[in-house]
Amino acid sequence: MAQLTCEHLWLGYEGRPVLEDLSFSVQAGDYLCIVGENGSGKTTLMRTILGLQKPMRGNIRFGDGLREGGIGYLPQQTNVQKDFPATVRKVVLSGCQARLKNRPFYSRADKKRAEENMNKMGIGAFAKHCFRELSGGQQQRVLLARALCATDKLLFLDEPVSGLDPNVTAEMYALIRSLNREGVTILMISHDLASAVKDASHILAVGESVFFGTKEGWLAEKGGERL
Template sequence: MKLISCEGVTIGYDGQRAVNNVSFDLEQGDYLCIVGENGSGKSTLVKGLLGLIKPQEGSITFNGIAPNEIGYLPQQTVIQRDFPASVGEVVISGCLNRRGLLPFYSRAEKDRAADKMKQLNITDIQKKSYRDLSGGQQQRVLLARALCATEKLLLLDEPVSGLDPVMTADLYQLVARLNQTQGITVLMVSHDLESAIKYGNKILHMKTETAFFGSTADYLKTEMCQRMMGAKI
């Protein structure tokens, strides 16, 4: 089943096209990696998928999921890393889009947050300040927060930026396990082409337009993949 279909999506700023005529489908259970050089429109496309920017041309169609039901893990800024809240408060805030205008978290939402913290092995730090955690711990917390928001789709924008190799491998394995064992669809923006090829079953290569969309196996055969990897594969 197609969760998202993008057809000829164009998004621009100040007369410039940041995303130009991009088309792809995201099927339930996919692990789709969006790759491309800086300035190729990857993060702008993410904003379009989240409903933060409307396409100037083309369409984004959702099937069985709404933008506010996407679990989103954004790139972290310095300010976000210094956020003065407890781990538990950050995690349960992922339920905000699901709960409407209700003033307090329900028992079900509190149980959901507790379950996600247990799942990601961060229950023992739930009362700690988020700002005092390591980069890897913070990303686990944000992933738990994203899981509170969704049952179906995780959208990750450069999730390993700033992490050391051990923490990077840990996060990739966590996301892969969620995809493989729980059937959660993953859409990840990444500069890490090697890991995108290792974990993703589909690749969208952007150069503001769609340079390639298809299976990872087919992408490996392309000249652009070989050029970006620096050697023939």
């Protein structure tokens, strides 16, 4: 069953479209990599799926128990975010905010969920450490744990290995791969087309032309060409 369906989307700003008549669907357990040059509309699509802006035309539908706002999101980090003065535990726990609803405080279940996800990402020992004191790879693990607190169904990752060295990049891809094998659906914006083709089940390439289909279909049609 489709968790996410985008139908005839027109996306853009101030009446000027950057993507036109885009349709695709994401099934539970898919690993979809979204690739394209800068300015091709990847960020606009991400913001629209996350509910941060509305499409100019078309519809987005959620299914299989996924609700709007129920997507775990790992943003591309900025220098300001990297210098965030909070403990690891507080950063991870903030992923449970959508679960608060009318409650003023995090519940015992929220705190347990945060602890479990910190341990899953291998950063449980850093719970009391300040986020800004961690390495880039450790910070990404913290933010991935935070995203997992928001959902156990679908993660949207925006350039999750940007700025990481090769060894840490490999570790991060392995974590994402492991989550996908556990049943978490992955949507990932990436400039790293080689790794996208290696791990993805599906490719959405946007730009002057649009491709959506399986990794095998992409390789057959494009021959693995670089964007």
